Amino acid sequence: MDDLRSFASPDTAEGGLDRRSFVKVITMAAAAVGLNASAAARVAEAAAAGVKPSVIWLHFQECTGCTESLLRTSHPDIAKLILDLVSLDYHETLMAASGNQAEDALHAAMKANEGKYICVVEGAIPTRDDGIYCMIGGKTALQLVEEVADKAAAVIAIGSCASWGGIPSADPNPTGATGAPTVLKDKAVVTLPGCPANPYIFLGTALQFVALGTLPALDDKGRPMFAYGRTIHEHCPRRAHFDAGRFVQQFGDEGHRQGWCLYKTGCKGPATHASCSTLQFGETVDAWPIGLGHPCFGCTEQKVAFRVPLHDTVEIDRPTPPDTYPPIEASQGKVGAVATGLTGLVVGGALGAGYRFAKKLSAENEGDPPPPPDDKEVTS
Numbered sequence: 001m002d003d004l005r006s007f008a009s010p011d012t013a014e015g016g017l018d019r020r021s022f023v024k025v026i027t028m029a030a031a032a033v034g035l036n037a038s039a040a041a042r043v044a045e046a047a048a049a050g051v052k053p054s055v056i057w058l059h060f061q062e063c064t065g066c067t068e069s070l071l072r073t074s075h076p077d078i079a080k081l082i083l084d085l086v087s088l089d090y091h092e093t094l095m096a097a098s099g100n101q102a103e104d105a106l107h108a109a110m111k112a113n114e115g116k117y118i119c120v121v122e123g124a125i126p127t128r129d130d131g132i133y134c135m136i137g138g139k140t141a142l143q144l145v146e147e148v149a150d151k152a153a154a155v156i157a158i159g160s161c162a163s164w165g166g167i168p169s170a171d172p173n174p175t176g177a178t179g180a181p182t183v184l185k186d187k188a189v190v191t192l193p194g195c196p197a198n199p200y201i202f203l204g205t206a207l208q209f210v211a212l213g214t215l216p217a218l219d220d221k222g223r224p225m226f227a228y229g230r231t232i233h234e235h236c237p238r239r240a241h242f243d244a245g246r247f248v249q250q251f252g253d254e255g256h257r258q259g260w261c262l263y264k265t266g267c268k269g270p271a272t273h274a275s276c277s278t279l280q281f282g283e284t285v286d287a288w289p290i291g292l293g294h295p296c297f298g299c300t301e302q303k304v305a306f307r308v309p310l311h312d313t314v315e316i317d318r319p320t321p322p323d324t325y326p327p328i329e330a331s332q333g334k335v336g337a338v339a340t341g342l343t344g345l346v347v348g349g350a351l352g353a354g355y356r357f358a359k360k361l362s363a364e365n366e367g368d369p370p371p372p373p374d375d376k377e378v379t380s
């Protein structure tokens, strides 16, 4: 793992951040994922002091997209930050070792950090036919995840596949693929669904566990509330078009070119809890489905992605204002330009009078004898 650890070090600017910048970036990242200022400062200090938990990262049925997404971030390079924060003792995609050497690394890390390491699961776990559809080192994924999770301090399922089965579990699900929470019934599993999961959500969860030994507040599906507490629809940049009734009718039409709401083309944003609109991928503005003109397909929701046909519409999960406001009735009339101008004159006149009155008071306080009280000015 020395190769991995040779990324940026908190003590040197060579190849990464100097200590001061490192602390600053960690503090900002911790605050961005919902930790308060003092918790963020403790996280940064612990990270800078070199407190690193062992991480054992397992891969099962998946495309490795969550790891790829993690490694493709920048400003700051989150991969470097994570590799500075944790001791990544086993990761099949990143480690140079293979075969017996890799198996030995896994067993050594489990033995040296028993009860203290973080087990990260990436990929679904096949359960049909005793789990024979995914085998590593002669063991099924089912055996491996049970064995590694059993001695872990915390289990994090990263991505939709590890959280609830994802694409491998789509009908007819020939391998009986499912997520880590289903097979680890006696363990609390933090789920970070997404296809891929946003690396910052992993960073926030890992940061909190590293420094404080606690996990973030979770919803009833094990998802951190700081990232999954709201629906896409509640923070969507196209929401104003939804509220105004301006919808894309088909891809490529005028509404699509104008960036209108994608609800009628099957957007699952109203039923999808995720933070893609505010925590964008690769720190690139609009690098997410709706930003690119495609409907959200609900990848963080077990009952939506790969279940509901792509272009079917969904119920609105939690209507919020202003779409619950009463409609504006045309019969009540419109506000014309002349009326707006007159209102402006009245408001402007009132402000001007107030300003002159204040100046008058100020002049009086600077030495002029006060005039007799004016009933009109004091009655209110």
Ligand code: SF4
Pocket: 232, 233, 234, 236, 237, 238, 239, 240, 242, 260, 261, 262, 263, 267, 268, 269, 270, 290, 296
């Ligand atoms: Fe955005 Fe989809 Fe909601 Fe339209 S339906 S406002 S595109 S989340």
